[in-house]
Amino acid sequence: xxxxxxxxxxxxxxxxxxxxxxxxxxxxxxxxxxxxxxxxxxxxxxxxxxxxxxxxxxxxxxxxxxxxxxxxxxxxxxxxxxxxxxxxxxxxxxxxxxxxxxxxxxxxxxxxx
Amino acid sequence: xxxxxxxxxxxxxxxxxxxxxxxxxxxxxxxxxxxxxxxxxxxxxxxxxxxxxxxxxxxxxxxxxxxxxxxxxxxxxxxxxxxxxxxxxxxxxxxxxxxxxxxxxxxxxxxxxx
Numbered sequence: 001x002x003x004x005x006x007x008x009x010x011x012x013x014x015x016x017x018x019x020x021x022x023x024x025x026x027x028x029x030x031x032x033x034x035x036x037x038x039x040x041x042x043x044x045x046x047x048x049x050x051x052x053x054x055x056x057x058x059x060x061x062x063x064x065x066x067x068x069x070x071x072x073x074x075x076x077x078x079x080x081x082x083x084x085x086x087x088x089x090x091x092x093x094x095x096x097x098x099x100x101x102x103x104x105x106x107x108x109x110x111x112x113x
Numbered sequence: 114x115x116x117x118x119x120x121x122x123x124x125x126x127x128x129x130x131x132x133x134x135x136x137x138x139x140x141x142x143x144x145x146x147x148x149x150x151x152x153x154x155x156x157x158x159x160x161x162x163x164x165x166x167x168x169x170x171x172x173x174x175x176x177x178x179x180x181x182x183x184x185x186x187x188x189x190x191x192x193x194x195x196x197x198x199x200x201x202x203x204x205x206x207x208x209x210x211x212x213x214x215x216x217x218x219x220x221x222x223x224x225x226x227x
């Protein structure tokens with residue numbers, strides 16, 4: 001049982017480059033989310049999805065795109081990387097319902113130079 | 114909009130002491146869930162404890178308990194008999210019935226001294 005799998009674990013990008021952070025879960029969770037973690041800021045929600053084909057913006061969506069074509073996958077796209085996007089990115093998934101916590105991936109450490 | 118506030122950036126306690134980490138929240142939803150997560154230096158996010166807005170009893174999980182005061186909108190985490198392995202970042206989070214997204218506070222870094 002893999003849980004939530006994020007790839008890559010580390011990435012260095014040059015300013016202006018694009019890339020996709022991959023996230024896959026094998027628990028048949030309807031809900032998936034992307035967060036970024038910066039020192040002193042906690043985890044801030046970038047985008048989230050309540051099911052295949054349905055996505056919505058979180059607190060800090062600018063510069064990021066998402067799509068959810070399957071229940072399992074929720075990739076995060078950086079269209080034109082900026083140094084301000086240097087961060088640790090977490091993907092998480094959950095069943096619907098208040099009493100279900102989100103299960104987190106191991107994170108991707110992204111550096112934009 | 115839902116909001117979580119953790120006012121203690123850092124806490125230092127002696128091993129074996131009890132520690133309380135503060136969390137206040139704001140929501141207009143009547144149905145919501147409150148969560149605490151632990152993030153050790155290795156970086157993974159570990160779920161600790163859950164409290165539902167309609168739960169009458171405070172949640173407990175081993176050495177962790179949640180002091181839920183609904184009228185004050187607070188959901189403090191209490192760790193009894195702290196251990197060196199409890200040193201980590203701790204995050205309070207809330208999930209509303211409507212949006213179902215999980216929103217986090219800024220976190221508290223707990224350091225346990227031997």
